[in-house]
Amino acid sequence: MNNSRIEFKVGMFVAIGLGFMALLVLNFSRGITLFQPTYHLRIIMPTTAGLKPSADVMLFGVPIGKVSSLELGPDGRSVDVTVRLLTKYKIRKDSSFHVDALGFLGDQYVEVSPPLQNPAATTNAADFFKEGDTVLMGEVPFNMQETARSTTGLLDQAKLTLKDIDQAITNVNRTVLSDQTLGGLTAALSNFQSATELAVQVAQSAVNLVHSNTAPVAEAVTNFRTFSEKLNTTADDLDQIIITNRGGVAETVKNLRDTSASIKQIVTNLEAGQGLAGGILTDPAMKAQLDVLLSNADATASAFAAFGSNLNQRGVWRMLWKPKPAERKPASAP
Numbered sequence: 001m002n003n004s005r006i007e008f009k010v011g012m013f014v015a016i017g018l019g020f021m022a023l024l025v026l027n028f029s030r031g032i033t034l035f036q037p038t039y040h041l042r043i044i045m046p047t048t049a050g051l052k053p054s055a056d057v058m059l060f061g062v063p064i065g066k067v068s069s070l071e072l073g074p075d076g077r078s079v080d081v082t083v084r085l086l087t088k089y090k091i092r093k094d095s096s097f098h099v100d101a102l103g104f105l106g107d108q109y110v111e112v113s114p115p116l117q118n119p120a121a122t123t124n125a126a127d128f129f130k131e132g133d134t135v136l137m138g139e140v141p142f143n144m145q146e147t148a149r150s151t152t153g154l155l156d157q158a159k160l161t162l163k164d165i166d167q168a169i170t171n172v173n174r175t176v177l178s179d180q181t182l183g184g185l186t187a188a189l190s191n192f193q194s195a196t197e198l199a200v201q202v203a204q205s206a207v208n209l210v211h212s213n214t215a216p217v218a219e220a221v222t223n224f225r226t227f228s229e230k231l232n233t234t235a236d237d238l239d240q241i242i243i244t245n246r247g248g249v250a251e252t253v254k255n256l257r258d259t260s261a262s263i264k265q266i267v268t269n270l271e272a273g274q275g276l277a278g279g280i281l282t283d284p285a286m287k288a289q290l291d292v293l294l295s296n297a298d299a300t301a302s303a304f305a306a307f308g309s310n311l312n313q314r315g316v317w318r319m320l321w322k323p324k325p326a327e328r329k330p331a332s333a334p
Helices: 002-028 144-175 179-212 214-244 246-272 275-282 284-320
Strands: 038-045 056-059 062-072 079-086 096-101 108-113 133-135
Touching (some): 038 096, 179 214, 214 246
Parallel strands (some): 038 133, 056 108
Antiparallel strands (some): 038 079, 056 062, 096 108
C-alpha cells in the first residue's frame, strides 16, 4: 500500500513537472499559451506552398497566432487554412494574407499585410475580423518549384536562342565572310582609297588654281563690288525720280484710268446700239443699207477710175468729139 502511494506521488510529480516544462516551452517560443484568448479565421488560398500546421502567423514579423489546420477546399482547387490568432491583435478586413518563408530556405509561415495607413479610414469594430470570419482569397505564395520550372523553361529557350545565334554566325561566316565576299570588300576598299586620293588631288588642284588666279579673282570681286555700288546708285536715282514725279505719275495713272473708263463706256454704248456705229453693229436694216451704200460707192469709184483712164489715153478733145463713120463705096460689077 505504501509503495502504491509513493508511485502515485512520483507519477503526479512527474506529470506536474512535464506540464510546467510544456508551459515553459510555450513561453520561451513566444507562441500561444493556454491562458491567452484567441479567435479563428478561415483563409482560402490557391496553394500553401509547403505550409504546415502549427506554422506561425506573423504581422510585421511579430507572431500573432498559429496555423491550426490545412484542408483541401470543396472545389478541389483551393486550400482552406484555419488560423488561430490572439484576441489582442485586431486584423482589418482589407488586410491581405500570403505564405512567406523565413529566409531563402526557411520555414513557411502566414504573413498578414495590413493596408496602407489612410487618415480618413474609420476604426469601427465592424472593420476588423472576428471569430469564424472567412478570407475569401489569399495571395498566391512564392513557389520555389514553379520558379525553378520557369527557370528551366527559360534556360531551354536561351539554349534555342544561342543555337539560332550560332547558326546565324555560321551563315555569316559562310556567306558574308567568304573568300569571294572578302575579295570584293578588299577591291571596294582599294577603289575607295583610289577615289579618296583622286579627291585629294582635285582639292589640291582647286587650291592651286585659286592661288594662281588670286589677282583675277580679286579684280572680279572688285568689279562686282563696283557694279553693286552702281546698281545701288541707280536704284537710289530711280527712287528719287519716282519721288520727284510722284504727282505726274499719279496724274498719268488717273488719266489712264479715266481713258479706260471712257473706252469701257463706248464699248457699252456700242453693245447697246446707241449712236450710228452702235446702230450699224446691232440694226440689220442699217447694216444692209450701209452694205448697199458701200457697194454703190465702189461702183462709182470704178466708173471714175475708168473715166480717168480714158481721159489719160484719149485726151479731152477725143472724149468730147466723135468722128463720123466712113462712107462705103458701091461694089463694081464683074
